[in-house]
Amino acid sequence: MMKSPRGSLQWITAGDIDFCVTRIDGAVRVVEDRCPHMAVPLSYGAIEGCVVTCPQHRARFDLSDYSLVTAPIMGGGNREAATAAAAPIDPEAAARAARRSQMMASVRTKPLVVFAVLQRDGNIYAILPNEA
Numbered sequence: 001m002m003k004s005p006r007g008s009l010q011w012i013t014a015g016d017i018d019f020c021v022t023r024i025d026g027a028v029r030v031v032e033d034r035c036p037h038m039a040v041p042l043s044y045g046a047i048e049g050c051v052v053t054c055p056q057h058r059a060r061f062d063l064s065d066y067s068l069v070t071a072p073i074m075g076g077g078n079r080e081a082a083t084a085a086a087a088p089i090d091p092e093a094a095a096r097a098a099r100r101s102q103m104m105a106s107v108r109t110k111p112l113v114v115f116a117v118l119q120r121d122g123n124i125y126a127i128l129p130n131e132a
């Protein structure tokens, strides 16, 4: 078992699963410690109230209902497209920029992987899906 030293987001590893654990209004919340956008550990992010911000592209998730609050902020494709649009016409560069923008726009943010929690005898247990 390993714990993150940062704030109120705790990284705990058990077996081959990384968990991100926090308390919201006294209730323990456990999600997989992988951003559902590109798998960056959420425990490296920041939490404000019940909203955790991914450290990579700043997607924000509400841990009270596990909803996506703010979509990831992706710079590469948009910046490349803007540069190509502002520069003298280079058809190959414009085509590459358009393809990259299209690719980045198609990246999806899946729902958080949420674990039910059982508290017993002072211990906290994350219930794995096949244990429910």
Ligand code: FES
Pocket (backbone or CB within 6 Å): 035, 036, 037, 038, 039, 040, 054, 055, 056, 057, 058, 059, 072, 073
């Ligand atoms: S990896 Fe988390 S927002 Fe992109």
